[in-house]
Amino acid sequence: MATESLKYLNPDSETEVKTKVFPRPGQNTKGIINWLTTIDHKKIGIMYGMAALFFLILGGLEALLIRSQLWNHNMDVLTNREYNQMFTMHGTTMVFLVIMPLSAAFFNFIMPLQIGARDVAFPRMNTLSLWCFIAGGIVLNLSWFFTGGSPAIGWFGYAPLTDTRFAEVLGDMGPDFWIFSLQILGLASLLASFNFITTIINMRAPGMTMMRLPVFTWMTLIVSFLIILAFPAITIALVELMFDRTYGTNFYDFLEGGKPHLWQHLFWIFGHPEVYILILPAMGIVSEIIPVFSRKPLFGYGLIIFSGAIIGFMGFAVWSHHMFTTGMGIVATSAFSILTMLIAIPTGVKIFNWIGTMWGGRIRFETPMLFALGFITMFMVGGFTGIMHSSVPIDAQHQDSYFVVAHFHYVLIGGALFGLFAGFYFWLPKLTGKMLNEKLGKFVFTLMFIGFNLTFFPMHYLGMIGQPRRTHSYNEGHGFETWNQIATIGAFILGVGIVIGVYQFVTAAFNKKLKPAGKNPWDARTLEWTLSSPVKEYNFARTPIIKARDQAWENNYGPEENHSQKEPLDDHGVHMPDRSWYPLITGLGFLGLVLGMLFHQSVDVNTGEIIRNYTPAIAGGVVAILGIIMWAIEGPAGYHLFPKEDEE
């Protein structure tokens, strides 16, 4: 990969390996070791994406089982407990193992390219967050195989249903798996967010001021802040729950002084910002795509950024609108009701501005744009039903009915997932160097759009005529059957669409029939489109000097003074940090720690007493700590590459 330029007299491209244990794989490592030890943000992004797409299929299968069970009244596809496990796992999987990591995949891959950086600030930490995410996914899904099966507590895990006192299977381990997988997933999200914040604040190319940052990067920054401020609440709530379940504390045990209400507050102080953590990346993606396919800059860039920040900020002040029916009293419900209505304003601003962007443009309807337009329309529907829920009297009927299910699927599939799919169709050419099949893409969009609306639009009506959420069965005579059948058919259509889409993404790199993409196939606007597709290992051969927002566009169409320049090549080339085993080892250590904690309790057959054995947990912890120490000792190290001036 390193092309020696005449300019360099004495390139030492391979560094000497110092550590004896787990020697660092060298620069030219290939195959599986390359992927296991990589610290390249692009490879990490790809792995995030692949794992998340796998979990998307898994969570989708769970959804289809749920829909099959609801095909008709009193169906027997699943038992009630299996059904409850399905919706718990479906919710948890889709939120923590699909939408968040898919966003993280884009953050990883795209954000450093957009700000003109060669990698994120802490590449090895980035790898660690990937392995923590995968460990979390493994732990959550391991629950199927142990006592009690998967958790049947809902993705929200309301106390006191999670208390051992109310377990419906003796020694149910499901909630424990749920707790520990969320903890380790939280760790992954926190590490990634610290990294992104540092990267965006500190590693921008010269001239890339904050107000020149692409909107997607801005949303990355806002989401990262939301994560580091919101996740502590759930982490502590889960710690308290873990203590309740394992060591008999009374945080949520109302029979011994605790308050189940507390869990709901802590959960939603995290949970509501989480909603914006899920939707803002998709908004960022759409804010990138619409200008490109309208050939106009984003309308009201400052206002979009500002409204994103306001949404993020206010997201912390509206959590109790999930709890209108818990009896908080007139004052609290009214206050949260009004605050929730206010948050609709910055959200509306974004929609106005997207339409303003298209106004007067030259609109092309290619697949990414179709998904972006699908996002706008369906997010609008989800947003409007959201306004309805902000009104307490309306919520008194809607809460925990299918109306709410319709609402948040409009936001999370119609919104987040469509936005992320738009991102895939938009950026995969940059990733693979090949254009995706446009016809197939449009077919996928058509299937997903039809399937999605067939599934979720009838749910508004079902909710209004009284179908409650999270019920594995319904009786005859409520008039639920027809609409549930339509929804089920829609769900299968949506499923087929998603499977074809995922197939298209996964095979994009290997499909030889696809046309090459070139540097800038869409005539797009931001910095990543000045690079070759696929992007070189070092991203930028020379650090760009940014002169304007939408730099790629300005380079093509802007006045001379707005064209970007490049820093001169310096003598020792491009420094690339070395690959490392330690993130993987540390990740495995955490996995061991978590599994050790999960299985540390056993019951003495003779005395019936609880025996605690912490050895495996401690062993896991020691591996993790050793991994971190070795990591610190080995340092970033690295090797140098010598690209030609324009080889990027």
Place this chain on the structure above:
Amino acid sequence: MSEASAHAIDHHEPVTSTGIPNKKVLMWAFLGSDCMFFGTLISTHLIYRKISATVGGNFLDIRDIFDIELTSFSTFILLASSLFMALAVSAIHKGNLNSTRWMLFGTIVFGAIFLACQVYEFTHFVHAPGNELTLSSYRGEPHVFGSTFYVLTGTHGTHVAIGVFWLIGWLIYSFTGKMSTADAMDIECCGLYWHFVDIVWILIFPVVYLMEYAF
């Protein structure tokens, strides 16, 4: 410490957009997040403040179990350790290796004294005759004070312990002969962490030990 392996390739800190080193931004972001961790724990404790004031239906001042003198002493020790930490950072900036070493040592010792006080306190409370405070009960009655107290102060203690181990790492490193002013920034990050943990204790001390538990 990560700059430990001095390499053929020079590893000067890259120039950053803000001029603040990456690690420091990372540390500030982490501390922001950590504020929320402690914020959640302290809120939990405060929410249960009223419930903590009764045991088995009878009102009582649960602070009776505390030994305020001991805790004031350990608070003072922890604050004093912050001074050592600040001096250590200042010394490494000046390149005074010997002084850095001693100041780090002082911080570690004071941190360890604080931890010892806490361990003593915990064991004392659990076994106090007639006044046993466990995770789940007080005087044998189911109670929530033990839960919030141990988990809140325990989390803080864990933070102190992590800090102590981190400092021990630096102390060991200082004997390898590789320590230089180039490490000043890393030690400063460590110092930021240490000061933060102290400040959190200044918040926890009145909230847990001084404030009245009553309706």
Place this chain on the structure above:
Amino acid sequence: MKILFTKLQTKYFIIFPALILFFGGCSRIDHKQSALDPKGLVSQNQYDIFMLSVWITIFLFCAVGGCLLYVLWKYRAKTPEEAMEVPPQSHGNSKVEVSLIIASTVILVILAIPTLQGVVLMNRVPDPNDASTLEKLDLNRSAIDNAITVNVTGKRFFWVFEYPQYGIVTANELVFPTSRAVRINLRTEDVIHSFWLPKLAGKMDLMPGQENFLWFIADQDKIITRTDDNGNKIKTSIDEAMPSVFNGQMRERIFAKQKFTDEFEAVGGLFYGQCAEYCGNSHAYMSFRALAQTDEDFDSWVKKFQNAQNPNLQPSSYNPENEYNKGSLVSFPDKSLGDSDVREFRAVKTISKGQAPNLAKKEWVKANSDDYEKGKKLFSSLQCVQCHAINRTGLGSKGPNLTLFGIRTSLAAGWMRNDEENLVKWLKNSNDVKFGNLMWNGEGVDDTHPLRNLENEDEKVNQLVTYLLGLK
């Protein structure tokens, strides 16, 4: 809503409005549990605000969506050449942005005002001394003054309804008068449940360690109005819409007029409710009924229940020292049932002292059939009585109170119709009907429990059924 045809991409756009029309056009709104068919003051208020929000959002959707459509149509790139043109690069227009923000704020205010009024209405029964509010709400002062209180306790997976004013307890069927406000105090003994009565009151959670509140008042006019098959509103008589519960007419009318599964109930006074907060395995099966009554019928029902649950009015053992009036009930050993068994006898005429029940003299008759008496005995011997209270309030019981079970309309927390056939099915294997129910799976119930061995005991089951349905 969104039909887009461009020369290039005709077929890739979806016909959104058709979907909306399709979904909206052919659905009735008066289903059993529909929030779109309010029959009370509070739910009507909730419905009105909902419809306001629906119109607001339809307006917004049309405005914004129309704008979007217009833009997509007007500015579409018609040819590949046009797609490569560079339009003017405008960056925004602060006047447009500010005015849109102001406009959306105004729209939110329109929704916020009724919302705040609604919050107060939901949470507080209007003050009876506040004449202007009562007038605005079209309420009688007496409806508030005479409000009844019901303490609802949620248990996995059924409901306990306690009427503290009357000292009676029932389960799963809430009987209430239409002319009076109903205050509901919500409590739970295990996990969180939610009391959802869509046509009357919306919902409120039952939080452990906390008492929540909800109230409603039914609207008799709306109850007796129903929509016929052609969509016309017709008024039925009060008697037809709200048959009396206490004498079993409600049960008879429901069973006679329609199948359990009929989609649109002819009996307007029958309401369906449901637990709306996930509470465990059988959460779906945790439903209940609310039965509207006229004042007189409600009072009769209360009286009947009070008598049934009054320990002083239970048949006592025959005492030769007493004189018995005509119609008195006594219990007395009857060898025909079993060696040590007693049965109930009713006096045919006034009985003087020392006249022990003797069927030959025709002074006493058997109060109940043999099957009933055997069923009653089985109810104890099969350990049913450990969880179910009959003819006592039994607030601490694990299972639903079965007092006057014979006049109940539904079985298994509102899941089935309470008739012989279903009761047999339920008793033989309740797990088949309601998988995971606590009668089958609860603490202390295993394969040796007599309840689990009724599958082939037709006789015992029939006796139990006779007994239970005979409780009226």
